[in-house]
Amino acid sequence: EFKNYLNDSFKFDDKISLLYGNVLEFKETQAETFRVIHEDCRRSCWRFMTIFEQQTRLFTRALQGVFEHFFIDVWINTPPEMQQNYFQGITDSVEIVFGAFINFNRVIHNLSWFKACEDDFNTFFGDIMGFFYSEQEYKRAVIYSIYALQKVHQFNKFDLNTMEQHNLSVISLISQNDKKLSKYISDQPAQTISCFIFQYVNTFFLHNTNNIQLSVKLVKLQLNLNTKGIVHFIQTIISACSRAYAPDLFNEPTLLRISDENKLQIDLPNISGIEILSHCVNHVMQLDANSVIICDMLDQFEKKYKK
Structure with a gap:
């Protein structure tokens, strides 16, 4: 296919x-x-x-x-x-x-x-x-x-300045569209936040899943989306995954989840915004049961932002 x-x-x-x-x-x-x-x-x-x-x-x-x-x-x-x-x-x-x-x-x-x-x-x-x-x-x-x-x-552009600009765009979108997550990361150094965002901007989440169907859809989206669409998609995935990673913290319904094994590793009372950013996408996208939901999200983004 x-x-x-x-x-x-x-x-x-x-x-x-x-x-x-x-x-x-x-x-x-x-x-x-x-x-x-x-x-x-x-x-x-x-x-x-x-x-x-x-x-x-x-x-x-x-x-x-x-x-x-x-x-x-x-x-x-x-x-x-x-x-x-x-x-x-x-x-x-x-x-x-x-x-x-x-x-x-x-x-x-x-x-x-x-x-x-x-x-x-x-x-x-x-x-x-x-x-x-x-x-x-x-x-x-x-x-x-x-x-x-x-x-x-x-x-x-294989250029650090361009990548940094995309990082800042994602952070700005989190601030605009996700007040709760923005609150949890606002007290962290901007450079630290940018480093964690960078791993998603540069690899487009492909490091984070072994699901073939999801991998293919990610590449198709990467090829089809314009820059605005890619940046918006990265922000949306981070926001969605953060709620699956720490649902009690956000107290919002979510279809995504993480494995029971990973849940046991989360120290919720002491959780930080950096921990959410660094682990939420990995834990959510590595769970194969989430792939269908994320693929549906990809389809919606492709319709909205495709060139």
């Missing part, structure tokens, strides 16, 4: 010429960028384990190896001004595109090609084209991923 959406949404020009990177050369010549990409890829692809529950951790580590190679092919084809700046988390949107085109069974049948340990994977230097359905499908995946990165770039 997501592949069909991409095919319908983006014009594919088969005449576009792409560079396919030498991963070893990239690792040696752009060591620092490679290091950060590898760190991002180490935490990628776990959401696909929800589809292939019978597979071992090696399956995910193998996917990470293919994804890292794939992402480098994407990255070296982005405009030079983008390649000068890499922010952790920008692999998230590309990961969902990758999942729409990869042939998972070919990875499963060739796990012996990959090496990994408990907490890391070895970079895969071989040809990854065979893990996709065809060379043209691979090319589509790379081009659509470039489009996705360009949309992320359009939103934050």
Whole structure:
């Protein structure tokens, strides 16, 4: 379904010429960028384990190896001004595109090609084209991923000043639209609040869920929304999740909830605005039972703010 959406949404020009990177050369010549990409890829692809529950951790580590190679092919084809700046988390949107085109069974049948340990994977230097359905499908995946990165770039420009402005916009919307939450965070240092908002602005919540349906909808929304819509959506999700995280504090009805295990960890009498900001979205979005409700929220936002 997501592949069909991409095919319908983006014009594919088969005449576009792409560079396919030498991963070893990239690792040696752009060591620092490679290091950060590898760190991002180490935490990628776990959401696909929800589809292939019978597979071992090696399956995910193998996917990470293919994804890292794939992402480098994407990255070296982005405009030079983008390649000068890499922010952790920008692999998230590309990961969902990758999942729409990869042939998972070919990875499963060739796990012996990959090496990994408990907490890391070895970079895969071989040809990854065979893990996709065809060379043209691979090319589509790379081009659509470039489009996705360009949309992320359009939103934050890989520029700290621009990102900080978006952070301030979210904080301003909380102040305007959510007086209760604003009261709980108003006594905290502005820079501290901004740091917690930053993690949501930059990653668009994709770090916070392994639910495939929700992940796909988040990427679609990221591609479709204008800047105003994205900022409003971030504020709305934070407000909704804060009520699920500390319902007794807000004393408002909410359809969202957190796990009983996480409830036991909350010291409600001593809870702070910083704790609400830092934990509420993680706890709510990681609970699979909330995904349908959040997807409905996404649909409403898409109708309201789509360009």
